[in-house]
Every structure is written in C-alpha cells, then in structure tokens.
Amino acid sequence: MSQFSLLGTRRFAPFFWTQALGAFNDNAFRNAMVMLVAFQLGLPDAQISLYTNLAPALFILPYFLFSATAGQLAEKFEKTRIIRVVKLFEIAAMAIAAVGFLTHHVSLLLVVLFLMGVHSTVFGPIKYSILPQALDRRELVGGNALVETGTQLAMLVGMILGNSLMLIAGYGTLAASIATIVIAVAGYLASRAIPVAPATAPQLTFNANPFSETWRVLKLTQADRAVWNAVLGISWFWFFGTVMIAQLPNYTRHVLGGDGSVNTLALTLFSLGTGIGSLLCERLSNRRVEIGLVPMGAFGLTVFAVDLFFARPSVASGATLDWWGFLTAQGAWRVALDLGMIGAFAGFYVVPLFAFVQSRTPRDRLSRVIAGNNIVNALLICAASGFGIGLTALGLATPTIFLVTGLINIAVAVYIFTLVPEFPMRFITWVLVNTLYRVRVDGLKQVPEEGAALVVCNHVSFMDPLILMASVRRPMRFVMYYKIFNIPVLKFVFRTAKAIPIAGRNEDPALMDAAFDRIDEALAAGDVVCIFPEGGLTRDGGIAPFRPGVERILARRPVPVVPLALRGMWGSIFSRRDSALHRARLPRRFWSRIELVGGEPVPATEASAAALQARVEALRGDMP
Structure with missing residues (x-):
C-alpha cells in the first residue's frame, strides 16, 4: 500500500491538512508583514533593518520559553483537544493581525508574530508525537515523509501567496487579512475531524515553572x-x-x-x-x-x-x-x-x-x-x-x-x-543488501514489536544476518559463528549490532558457554535474538538438521519462537553453490531476487528442534 493512501484515511488526513494549513498561514502572514514593512510603508532603512532582524527573534523566542510546557501539555492531556484550542488561538491571532495590516500598525504585527511563535511552539510536540499513536510502525516513515513534504510545499506556497497578496494595488492589506483568517478557520475545521489521541502520561505531575521544566526536558531528551x-x-x-x-x-x-x-x-x-x-x-x-x-x-x-x-x-x-x-x-x-x-x-x-x-x-x-x-x-x-x-x-x-x-x-x-555507530552500521547494511539483492518480505509482522522472542532461520549465505537486519523492523541480536563475526568490514556491523559470536564445543567450549549466557541475558532484557540452528551454511541448498542448541536456550528461558525462511538464496552471491560444483565462486546472480517470509510464533513448550525445522522447511517451500 502506497504512503499516499494515508491521505484517504481519517486517522491521518485531517491532521495532515491541519498541519499543512498551519504552516501555510504562518508563512503567508510573515511574508505579507515583511512586504508591508520593507516595501510599502516608506520607512527608513535603519528602521526596516530593526524590524526585519527583530522578527525572527520574536518568532523563535516562544520555543525557548514554552517548549517544555507544551511537551507536558501534549503528554498529560488528550492531543486533539489541544490542537483545536491551538487552532482557535490562531484564528484570534489572525484577527489581531488584520487590525495591524489595515492600520499599518507594525508593533501590533510584531506581537502577532510572537503569538504565532507560541502557536507553533505548542503545536510542535503534538505534530510528531501524535503520528505513532495514529500509525503503525510500518506507516511511520511514510507518514513523516508526507508531513515533511506537505510542510515544505505549504511553506513555499504560503510565502508566495503572502508576497502576492500584498502586491494587489489598493487592496493588499485587506486581501492578506481575509486570506489569513480564512486559512486559520479552515485549519480549525480540519482539526475537528482528527480522531481522539488519548493522553500518553495522564498521571504526569505538571511543572508550571518553564525554566526548571526546560532543564528537566533537556535531561530527559x-x-x-x-x-x-x-x-x-x-x-x-x-x-x-x-x-x-x-x-x-x-x-x-x-x-x-x-x-x-x-x-x-x-x-x-x-x-x-x-x-x-x-x-x-x-x-x-x-x-x-x-x-x-x-x-x-x-x-x-x-x-x-x-x-x-x-x-x-x-x-x-x-x-x-x-x-x-x-x-x-x-x-x-x-x-x-x-x-x-x-x-x-x-x-x-x-x-x-x-x-x-x-x-x-x-x-x-x-x-x-x-x-x-x-x-x-x-x-x-x-x-x-x-x-x-x-x-x-x-x-x-x-x-x-x-x-x-x-x-x-x-x-x-x-x-x-x-x-x-548504529548510523554508519545501518548505512553499510542498507548499501550491501540493496546492491546485491532485491528482497521481498512477507509475514515479518510475526516478530513482536515488544518483549523477548527467539527467531530461527535457515542459513544459506554469509549475507543472511545482514538481510534479516535490513528487513526486520525490530533490532535483533544475532548469534553467529565466530569466524563469520570476524570478517573484515562486516565485523564492525556485527559488533555494533551486538551480535553474539559462538564456536563449536570442540573448537572453543568456553566461547560456546559464554554465548549461551549472553543469549539468556539478552532474552531476559526483552531483546529479540536470532539464531541459525543448522550450525553452518548449507552445502547443497537444503536445510540441514536443526541442532539441539535451540532447545537448550528455551529450557533456560522459555520465550516465543518466530520461524523465518530465506527463499532464492541458493546460487546467489556468497552462497556455497559454486563451491559445491567445484568452480570459482563468482557473482553469478548479482542483484538476486530473494524472499524472506515469516510464520506464526511457536510457544516454547512446542518448540523442539525438529518441530522448528519442519516450520522453516514449510515456509521455504520448493524455492531453495
């Protein structure tokens, strides 16, 4: 489903238009005021410079004074009610602005500019905190993208309109006054359709001191x-x-x-x-x-x-x-x-x-x-x-x-x-996976958004952890063979992702026991841990028997198990198909089309190694 489909839903569209109209009006008013002061009142250059330099300071001042208070309001009270009060406040501010425009009262317009700064300050914390309540995680990037796009375009059109209206000979101030009031009313009407967004911290003790609360909010951030x-x-x-x-x-x-x-x-x-x-x-x-x-x-x-x-x-x-x-x-x-x-x-x-x-x-x-x-x-x-x-x-x-x-x-x-380091780590992962593969995903919502879980998947190539890392929304702790963990460049990625290196008991029993201890600690902390129970890469494209290590993990910490399966990886770059055929390992399927599918979580009481292997085989089907 395209991100644009959100514009047809009530849980997003009214808020989108409320936000866009607010940004539009803000810029239309500011540019109309600048046109009036700088070009139409015949003021001396020194006075124009004073006003134009004072204007940004007046608009930004409320962010310092009231942002912390606005954050408390958005947390403690239902957000839609606050939005409607803010939009009524905007209508009142634009009515005062109309008086300032029609009487050429610059000081009054500067007061309105401060009031619009207050309007934006109070609306700001709601603007981004309401989206996670209205959208699911899969829609969050698209929703933010639409809000950012709508804001940019609204600001641009608002600037152009504010300038253009003031250029109407004899009626510029009247046109700007009417337009800004009409837009403010439209914003309020749009806000009436925003669904209820319950308070996220109704028990919050309100601190009326803006200075101490500002310090507290910065510490919280x-x-x-x-x-x-x-x-x-x-x-x-x-x-x-x-x-x-x-x-x-x-x-x-x-x-x-x-x-x-x-x-x-x-x-x-x-x-x-x-x-x-x-x-x-x-x-x-x-x-x-x-x-x-x-x-x-x-x-x-x-x-x-x-x-x-x-x-x-x-x-x-x-x-x-x-x-x-x-x-x-x-x-x-x-x-x-x-x-x-x-x-x-x-x-x-x-x-x-x-x-x-x-x-x-x-x-x-x-x-x-x-x-x-x-x-x-x-x-x-x-x-x-x-x-x-x-x-x-x-x-x-x-x-x-x-x-x-x-x-x-x-x-x-x-x-x-x-x-x-998570930022460059994610960049390396994104570039590698999107350069080498075309990944289709299905069923990954089965990985829970909160709480501990164990993820099991078949193991086809050295790139498997990166593909899962790039596809599953929730960060996962990977358990991987220590020699793969130590591959140059990828070691930075795996270490940053807090992967857990493991070795066979015959190779390094101490490392193996330490790995199981770290797995248990991660699950106890509520993390998602991913293991490849085959214990190594497939050599023939099939799924090797799952080893009993998965049962050892669940015996110590019973958590739900989510089966995943990689399809189409056999024969892609970094798989062992060419090695099995005794020929040079070349990127014969560069930018391979592969799939990652997920299945229903399995309770720990039913999650034997054999049962989990059967689930992964069923998910993979006939596409090795």
Missing part, C-alpha cells in the same frame, strides 16, 4: 544516547538549512544576477527537492525506520553544497534576470540541480531521524522529547543566524559560505556517527 544524537542531527539539519536559505537572497541577486522571481525559484527547487527526497524515503527504506539513509543524506548535502560553490552561471555584469531568463543562461541548470539535490538529500537525512526518535522513544515521554528537540532546534537556528552574519562580516562571499557550511557538515556528521 539526553537519557537515550542514540535518541539524543538523532536530536542533534535534526537540529544540525535546521542549522544547515537556515544558513543556506538565509544566503539565497544575496546569492540570487549578486551571483545569479536575478530578481525576486529567481529567489522564489531557488526556494521552490529546494522545497520540491525536500518533498521528493522525503517521499522517496519510504520506498528506499522498504517502509521501515531505516537510519542507514542518514549518512547518505549527510554525504549528499555536502557534495551539492560544495558544488554550488563551483557552479557559476554565465550572467552579464549588471544584468537583472527573471526566473526564465536565469534558466536559459549558460550553467544555470547546474545551479538548479544543486539546489534541488540539496533539498532531496535533506529529505533523506531528516525524515529517518524523526522516525527514529518516534520509534525509539517510549510513548509516555515522546512529546517531551520532541519539545526538547524543538528547544535544541531553536538554539541551532539562532546559532546559524549568527554564523551567517559572522561569515558575511568577515568578507566571505555567499558561494564561499555555502562551501564552508558543506565542509562543516561532514565534520558534524562524522562526529555524530562516531558517537552512535
């Missing part, structure tokens, strides 16, 4: 190291994006020789690229939370940001081009490609990170973790503004700022991936 580093990754995305977008007006004017329409084109390419990249995440990740896309996204951001430094279209000195004139200039398409691809790789980067935070964080604290994420985001956005201003003050040209930002992106990515 740091509790899980992997989640915290994902939050840092998301916040770095906002830093990167803020620096890049803030430079676009000067870049389009001084480097591209374009007018305002070229700036709009640049924003459009970036937004469309982000939307396309976000939507592709579901397909590339096979509808699972695939953080292996994050390193690829980081790499792409740097490549195209650096190329933007070298891309210089041929524009006559002093020329002022419209968007079409720019596109027809020599070298312009390289710039357009760079902007679009920066957006696309931004989607690859940020969507899996949001899905990772949502899937890894317990429901009763997710809203507060999202609030902590928003606080860190706000800090990095402010830092990005200072960074851009500082580099400009040092005399760096805009393309050089792109170059510096792209190079720093690599350093930040390496730092984060060093702290959390």
Whole structure:
C-alpha cells in the first residue's frame, strides 16, 4: 500500500491538512508583514533593518520559553483537544493581525508574530508525537515523509501567496487579512475531524515553572544516547538549512544576477527537492525506520553544497534576470540541480531521524522529547543566524559560505556517527543488501514489536544476518559463528549490532558457554535474538538438521519462537553453490531476487528442534 493512501484515511488526513494549513498561514502572514514593512510603508532603512532582524527573534523566542510546557501539555492531556484550542488561538491571532495590516500598525504585527511563535511552539510536540499513536510502525516513515513534504510545499506556497497578496494595488492589506483568517478557520475545521489521541502520561505531575521544566526536558531528551544524537542531527539539519536559505537572497541577486522571481525559484527547487527526497524515503527504506539513509543524506548535502560553490552561471555584469531568463543562461541548470539535490538529500537525512526518535522513544515521554528537540532546534537556528552574519562580516562571499557550511557538515556528521555507530552500521547494511539483492518480505509482522522472542532461520549465505537486519523492523541480536563475526568490514556491523559470536564445543567450549549466557541475558532484557540452528551454511541448498542448541536456550528461558525462511538464496552471491560444483565462486546472480517470509510464533513448550525445522522447511517451500 502506497504512503499516499494515508491521505484517504481519517486517522491521518485531517491532521495532515491541519498541519499543512498551519504552516501555510504562518508563512503567508510573515511574508505579507515583511512586504508591508520593507516595501510599502516608506520607512527608513535603519528602521526596516530593526524590524526585519527583530522578527525572527520574536518568532523563535516562544520555543525557548514554552517548549517544555507544551511537551507536558501534549503528554498529560488528550492531543486533539489541544490542537483545536491551538487552532482557535490562531484564528484570534489572525484577527489581531488584520487590525495591524489595515492600520499599518507594525508593533501590533510584531506581537502577532510572537503569538504565532507560541502557536507553533505548542503545536510542535503534538505534530510528531501524535503520528505513532495514529500509525503503525510500518506507516511511520511514510507518514513523516508526507508531513515533511506537505510542510515544505505549504511553506513555499504560503510565502508566495503572502508576497502576492500584498502586491494587489489598493487592496493588499485587506486581501492578506481575509486570506489569513480564512486559512486559520479552515485549519480549525480540519482539526475537528482528527480522531481522539488519548493522553500518553495522564498521571504526569505538571511543572508550571518553564525554566526548571526546560532543564528537566533537556535531561530527559539526553537519557537515550542514540535518541539524543538523532536530536542533534535534526537540529544540525535546521542549522544547515537556515544558513543556506538565509544566503539565497544575496546569492540570487549578486551571483545569479536575478530578481525576486529567481529567489522564489531557488526556494521552490529546494522545497520540491525536500518533498521528493522525503517521499522517496519510504520506498528506499522498504517502509521501515531505516537510519542507514542518514549518512547518505549527510554525504549528499555536502557534495551539492560544495558544488554550488563551483557552479557559476554565465550572467552579464549588471544584468537583472527573471526566473526564465536565469534558466536559459549558460550553467544555470547546474545551479538548479544543486539546489534541488540539496533539498532531496535533506529529505533523506531528516525524515529517518524523526522516525527514529518516534520509534525509539517510549510513548509516555515522546512529546517531551520532541519539545526538547524543538528547544535544541531553536538554539541551532539562532546559532546559524549568527554564523551567517559572522561569515558575511568577515568578507566571505555567499558561494564561499555555502562551501564552508558543506565542509562543516561532514565534520558534524562524522562526529555524530562516531558517537552512535548504529548510523554508519545501518548505512553499510542498507548499501550491501540493496546492491546485491532485491528482497521481498512477507509475514515479518510475526516478530513482536515488544518483549523477548527467539527467531530461527535457515542459513544459506554469509549475507543472511545482514538481510534479516535490513528487513526486520525490530533490532535483533544475532548469534553467529565466530569466524563469520570476524570478517573484515562486516565485523564492525556485527559488533555494533551486538551480535553474539559462538564456536563449536570442540573448537572453543568456553566461547560456546559464554554465548549461551549472553543469549539468556539478552532474552531476559526483552531483546529479540536470532539464531541459525543448522550450525553452518548449507552445502547443497537444503536445510540441514536443526541442532539441539535451540532447545537448550528455551529450557533456560522459555520465550516465543518466530520461524523465518530465506527463499532464492541458493546460487546467489556468497552462497556455497559454486563451491559445491567445484568452480570459482563468482557473482553469478548479482542483484538476486530473494524472499524472506515469516510464520506464526511457536510457544516454547512446542518448540523442539525438529518441530522448528519442519516450520522453516514449510515456509521455504520448493524455492531453495
């Protein structure tokens, strides 16, 4: 089922449109205000500069003041009621904005800007914490991708509409006033259809002190190291994006020789690229939370940001081009490609990170973790503004700022991936599996989302653990022959995935006993452990008798057993078919079409080695 089918469901569509309309209105109002202040009131340059620099600070200030409080509200109370109150608040804010527009009262409009910052601050923790309640894990990446795409497009259209309405001679302020109020009302009506989203922590003791609660929320966000580093990754995305977008007006004017329409084109390419990249995440990740896309996204951001430094279209000195004139200039398409691809790789980067935070964080604290994420985001956005201003003050040209930002992106990515090896480990796994195989999966929902379980599977090639790792949504602890565990490059993957090396009793009895102890510890901790009970790779394509080790595990720790079967692996690269035929082992079936299927869990009391072997053989069928 395509991710777009979510737009036809009540559990997602009303929230999607509520969120999109809010982002649309936010940007329509802000750009209409900027047009009024900068171009239509005849204010001196110093006053315009004061207002335009004050505006972002006023909008971001509520994130520092109220994010922690908003996280508590989203945790303690039913989310739909909060959304409706927030949308009514937006209608009131837009009514005040109408007064400011019609009377040209700039101070009043700045107050509304602060109020819209409050609106976004309160809505933020709900925006991402409601998705895991409405969607199952298989839909989480697609849902996030649609929200990210909808937000980007809504922001873009809102910016264009805000500018365009204010250009209507004699009626610009009236048109902007009516439009923003109508959009706010539409957002409220859409929110009325959002299904109930019960409180996830109704027993939470509410802390009214925003400063102490902010500190508490940040500590809570740091509790899980992997989640915290994902939050840092998301916040770095906002830093990167803020620096890049803030430079676009000067870049389009001084480097591209374009007018305002070229700036709009640049924003459009970036937004469309982000939307396309976000939507592709579901397909590339096979509808699972695939953080292996994050390193690829980081790499792409740097490549195209650096190329933007070298891309210089041929524009006559002093020329002022419209968007079409720019596109027809020599070298312009390289710039357009760079902007679009920066957006696309931004989607690859940020969507899996949001899905990772949502899937890894317990429901009763997710809203507060999202609030902590928003606080860190706000800090990095402010830092990005200072960074851009500082580099400009040092005399760096805009393309050089792109170059510096792209190079720093690599350093930040390496730092984060060093702290959390799971990110590069998932990337290596994703690249290897998707390069060598075309995997179809079926029945993997049988692997429980919570609690301990033992997974058994037939063993055909050295790549089997990676295929299972890339296909099963829940992290698994693999038990594998120590010589396979020690294969160069893959050793990093297996060690990061906390695989358990094992040896035969005749080889290393101490290692074997230690392996069974670690298996029991993992199951006691509620993990999923995967074993290949044949004890080695198949030599003829058949399934060898399952060894009694599985019974030893279950006798010590009785947990449900989920049978899985690999189909079509025999004869693929890294299987032993060529060795059995006494010929060179070559990639005769590069990018093989294979299948991984799962069966009903077997209770520990019925899970003998012979019974489990029969289940796996039945699942595999006649496709070795």
